Amino acid sequence: MPLQASQAEVGSTVKSPADVAGSGEVDFVTGMRYNAADRDAFDANDDKKLDFVEFCAFLRDREQGNIPDVELRSRFDALDENGNGFIDMDEYLQWSLKDALSRSSSRVVDLFRAWDEDQSGSVDKREFYKAVKALGFDIRREDTDAVFDSLDEDRSGKLEYAELNKMLRKGVGSERTKRNLKRAPTQWETGRYAKLTAKNMNANYVSARLATLPATVKLTASSGMSVQEQLRDVLKMHGAKLMDLFREWDDDGNGAVDKHEFRKAVAALGYDAPKSEIDALFNRLDEDGSGWIEYLELKYALSDKGIKQANTDLAKSGPKSSSSGEAPGPLFLGLACIIDIRGSGIGREVK
Secondary structure (H helix, E strand, O other), X not given: OOOOHHHHHHOOOOOOOOOOOOOOOOOHHHHHHHHXXXXXXXXXXOOOEEOHHXXXXXXXXXXXXXXXXXXXXXXXXXXXXXXXXXXXXXXXXXXXXXXXXXXXXXXXXXXXXXXXXXXXXXXXXXXHHHXXXXXXXXXXXXXXXXXXXXXXXXXXXOEOHXXXXXXXHOOOOOHHHHHHHOOOHHHHHHOOOOOOOHHHHHHHHHHHHHHHOXXXXXXXXXXXXXXXXXXXXXXXXXXXXXXXXXXXXXXXXXXXXXXXXXXXXXXXXXXXXXXXXXXXXXXXXXXXXXXXXXXXXXXXXXXXXXXXXXXXXXXXXXXXXXXXXXXOOOXXXXXXXXXXXXXXXXXXXXX
């Protein structure tokens, strides 16, 4: 039987806290997508873990102000539940679920209904894994299973609504948990997750767009280099971060770039090519065919492996001529394949 609203509110015999909406400054899906993208951006060695150095860079990018080293260590240790010196993917996922929930207007019952694909009144491990993957996480089944098991309090192999509500709300009232699961209120109004008011849109997107790449940067369809390689090189040349570029392209702030946003972004970079070619490029970057380019897909496209494949495809298709008649010529040749991923002035190879 499908879960009814009255059943969801009352729950079962498991004592559950009130299922109330969070602050509402970002919807749950967007919050999860950006949590996934942020983790991927600062996982410098792509080992699916955050060490302390990566965690510090991650937090300093998300939050305003100077965070004392003692506080950084305390917050890291709180999230490193198994004490292995890393924030593992399952630990990060559990944090992300609570974080996105606390900042959205969604209630657990809303998530539960979306995840209960077969409307059986419970969520199994397959449904949970599928839901997490759809939220932008490049994650192994064993990691989602570990989080599932931590939420499955009665060890039944299925998540009931009341059980899920209790476990996702667990500890949220404590000061320690608040410090680890939320940004400061002042950050909510000025950060990239702020409500989409005209004031916040101007502060979050327009000013950032001007800061990432100068207006003089132009990509060309006739350079003999793929767009992916040109992008990587100009990011390195200007000491810009891929994550900042992704945020700019994500014009509506939903955590992914659609085809309209991609066309607009490419046009702003002076790329003069037919619409069909730009759409074909979008489809190549959208590896899973979802209709959206997520951060991890863009990161892969600008990696050594992604660029090698793009250049192979370009060589097969032959050189293109721009509608402006621009003569072919290499652009930014010989630059190292590096992006300053932490904004520190120290280059790091994109994996």
